[in-house]
Amino acid sequence: MPQTLDPELRRALAERVRYCHEMGIYDFYRRENAATDGVSSAVVESEIREEMAARKSAVVPAIAATNLVAITSSSESGITDPIAALQLIREDLGDCTRCKLHKGRTNLVFGVGSPRAELMFVGEGPGADEDAQGEPFVGRAGQLLNNMIKAMGLRREDVYIANIVKCRPPGNRTPEPDECETCSPFLMRQIATIKPKVIVALGATAAKNLLAISSSLGELRGHWYDFKPAGSDPSWPGARLAVTYHPAYLLRDPRQKGETWKDLQMVMKYLGIEPSKKAGE
Numbered sequence: 001m002p003q004t005l006d007p008e009l010r011r012a013l014a015e016r017v018r019y020c021h022e023m024g025i026y027d028f029y030r031r032e033n034a035a036t037d038g039v040s041s042a043v044v045e046s047e048i049r050e051e052m053a054a055r056k057s058a059v060v061p062a063i064a065a066t067n068l069v070a071i072t073s074s075s076e077s078g079i080t081d082p083i084a085a086l087q088l089i090r091e092d093l094g095d096c097t098r099c100k101l102h103k104g105r106t107n108l109v110f111g112v113g114s115p116r117a118e119l120m121f122v123g124e125g126p127g128a129d130e131d132a133q134g135e136p137f138v139g140r141a142g143q144l145l146n147n148m149i150k151a152m153g154l155r156r157e158d159v160y161i162a163n164i165v166k167c168r169p170p171g172n173r174t175p176e177p178d179e180c181e182t183c184s185p186f187l188m189r190q191i192a193t194i195k196p197k198v199i200v201a202l203g204a205t206a207a208k209n210l211l212a213i214s215s216s217l218g219e220l221r222g223h224w225y226d227f228k229p230a231g232s233d234p235s236w237p238g239a240r241l242a243v244t245y246h247p248a249y250l251l252r253d254p255r256q257k258g259e260t261w262k263d264l265q266m267v268m269k270y271l272g273i274e275p276s277k278k279a280g281e
């Protein structure tokens, strides 16, 4: 006999399906241990109910994180136009050879998006597609990030996207501490110029470098961190920083997309973005 879902559960299910579609997932599978439709739907229902309860009861403290990367040179300070300030930072980078990552790069990947973005995503470093095109997150992981942004009701051009290091590490290896340390001051200047309300660190490397905390991604997720580069405008209160999975990781383990959606919903709630709001509507 068909059962009716209560409206809140139906809405949560519809939201989950819409999110999966936005992220390019159209095929759903039934768990092998589900002997009947009743068991299968009960599992899904119970998971969604748990998720709803967790969201309602989530207490998300802001944790003060000391960012150890100070702005060492800020020739753009005093420039009120963020477009001009970002141009100046780019000019300061020039044909950068400050660390060994310059040796293998095709293009330096500075960052892209709105110079007045309220939301900023920071990843680890450019991959092959990004290196070829000179723009962050343009490969498969970039498509997924675009879908995540769209699922939030935003457009790629509404946010700002950058990486900890601006040149591709050989073989897509994790950037080394000296490389992150050398490149990060430029990212700090970008952040201090854009003055976002929220920064989302994509993956453990971005999170650990921004927060100077050596914890697992699991420990870092689900919290707000206060973030403000040392030496930035005293009148700017700083950003709140959240941590989630890197889209490249989600391509390898799509089961974590639900967890990522929770992180993004935390961000949306803080920014006052309605889940149903669509860009351009």
Ligand code: SF4
Pocket (backbone or CB within 6 Å): 093, 096, 097, 098, 099, 100, 101, 102, 108, 165, 166, 167, 179, 182, 183
């Ligand atoms: Fe310069 Fe950063 Fe590229 Fe290193 S990664 S060469 S510091 S732009």
